[in-house]
Amino acid sequence: MYTLYSMQRSGNSYKVRLALAKLGIPYNLVEIDVLQGQSRTPEFLAKNPNGQVPLLEVAPNRHLAESNAILWYVAGGTTLAPEDRIERAEALQWMFFEQHSLEPNIGAAYFWLALIKGGRDLQRHALEDWMENGYRSFGVMEMHLGKHAYFAANRFTIADIALYAFTNLANQCDFELARFPAIRAWLARVEAEPGYVPMHWQPQLTAAQ
């Protein structure tokens, strides 16, 4: 059985929990409190030298990092991954967009405004850039969602899971989505998908850990 190292309030960790829940894949959940330094212990760094969650043990002592690579791995061969060669690449395109253009802005704003006490004052200058670049990325998503119901393959895939996590957190860190109606309709569509679970949901612990 997989072991997932995850933080409950981490958007990147939530992606993996959402995918595993939708696929009905059981796993052991290990909570790592990044804010308490638990991803920087020698023990954890031996598993992931980059010191981040989520991290999935895919085979004994073999650990996969980077939320979107984990999504790709667990969804391989399921309906959550496109089969067509171009559509697979388009899903990856949006997942790279997410890690390069969305997460660094929304994720940073969420971290400092929603998780760190006094973070707003510490990051006052950077916040302007995160807001500007975050809104720019939402603009790109809005343009796509004005013409397509989902990000790739005309159906719900891991590309939607990747982009949903931090879009869903935007209202917790100053972003206002009123002027992005297509994004708001897509958020509702994702939440109506079968097997959807919200961020605070936790899997039932298995009897034998």
Next chain:
Amino acid sequence: MYTLYSMQRSGNSYKVRLALAKLGIPYNLVEIDVLQGQSRTPEFLAKNPNGQVPLLEVAPNRHLAESNAILWYVAGGTTLAPEDRIERAEALQWMFFEQHSLEPNIGAAYFWLALIKGGRDLQRHALEDWMENGYRSFGVMEMHLGKHAYFAANRFTIADIALYAFTNLANQCDFELARFPAIRAWLARVEAEPGYVPMHWQPQLTAAQ
């Protein structure tokens, strides 16, 4: 035949040119000067709403963005992509690491120090963060390369191409790799691989465009 929209001095564009050269795949090359606003024209934004290069036309009027998604697409089924399920995910892990932890720091420093006149003064404060985070990412790579010759699948793959592009540009934007011997040995290894071409290399133009 593919059409690649690329900028000669763009590290992300170079990744795709290097992969296509190694695979011996012919293509039409269209130079887009991002610094002159050529990726922000209505015509280009219709192809890529995110306004970035590289961009590959994979089918008539169907364009794929994000350098690492393009690498995944063109290398599919070739020796440049791992076949094993875990190794494929590990290649993606490093490619997401590249876009999230390496490129935003080295790429930003390269852009403002090597491409923009007066950029150093404009970005003096941000530069400190880029240097610190860039060196941190090199540290993670150094740890991996101390134990492995390549990033995934024990051979040269698209993960190496993705990470090579900006590591190769680091010495043009203040980064000093002297204290990363494993990275320097890997750079030399990549450059000794058959079919390697440097960043300034250009494909011969095909007779009929």
